[in-house]
Amino acid sequence: MHHFFSMMFSLLAIIGHVSGQPAKGGSERNIDRPYRSELTVSNGMYWGSWGYKSMCPIGRYAAGFSLKVESPVGRDDDTALNGIRLHCIDRSTGSSDSYDYTTIESDVGSWGVWTDIKWCYSGYLTAFQLKVESSQGNGDDTAANNIKFTCTGGYYLQGDGTNWGKWGNWSPTCMGKGICGIKTRIEAPQGKGDDTTLNDVRMFCCD
Known part of the structure; x- marks a missing residue:
């Protein structure tokens, strides 16, 4: 069971993000943006439920990402990856990686801290691979x-997550310009039970 105060602090941080920082640069995420293809992987786990779909503003695509990760906690209950943020830009306007980007996320777990953003040198995110620990009984x-x-261009970026589990197969590559949206499967806090938080993710691609 996780520390009660740690969970409350994390929940307040999530509320603060949702209410106060949905985007940088003044653009808001567009939930109803049409997409061309949906990317999935086969090794995601099944606990929890799917959250809402969150999309980049029209004309922007995900060129970077950051993760919410709980570091190993020893004999306590580990949750590892708790959340994924996509950072959306429009390279056709000359936007740089650190200027005028929009941050989007789907549902997020209660524990951990956000890592630094990792950016594509050019273009956008086009496929993903998930590292997952199978059921431990x-x-x-x-x-x-x-x-x-x-x-x-074919090069890849690896997140600063934890080391349990195995890498699964890559998702298909985007049909369209790049990844433009995200949807996550999150298990809610289990109280005295075993928490897993982020179990699976789907990405959406736009023209």
Whole structure:
């Protein structure tokens, strides 16, 4: 069971993000933006429920990402990867990686801290691979631990997640210009039970 005060602090931080920082640069996420393809992987876990779909503003695509990660907690209950943020820009306007980007996220777990943003050198995110720990039976389950993305041009970026589990197969590559949206599967806090938080993710691609 996690510390009560740690969970409350994290919940307040999430509320603050949702209410006060949905975007940088003045653009708001567009939930209803049409997409061309949906990217999935086969190794995601099944605990929890799917959250809402969150999309980049029209004309912007995800060129960077950051993760919410709980570091290993020893004999306590590990949750590993708790959240994924996508950072959306429009390279056709000359936007740089650190200027005028929009941050989007789907549902997020209660624990951990956000890592630094990792950016594609050019183009956008186009495919992903998930590192997942399978069911541990009576042991401590963590589900998703880390993620990699392929960028336009074929090189990839690896997140600063934790090390449990195995890498699964890559998702298909985007049909369209790049990834433009995200949807996550999150297990809610289990009280005295075993928490896993982020179990699976789907990405959306736009023209």
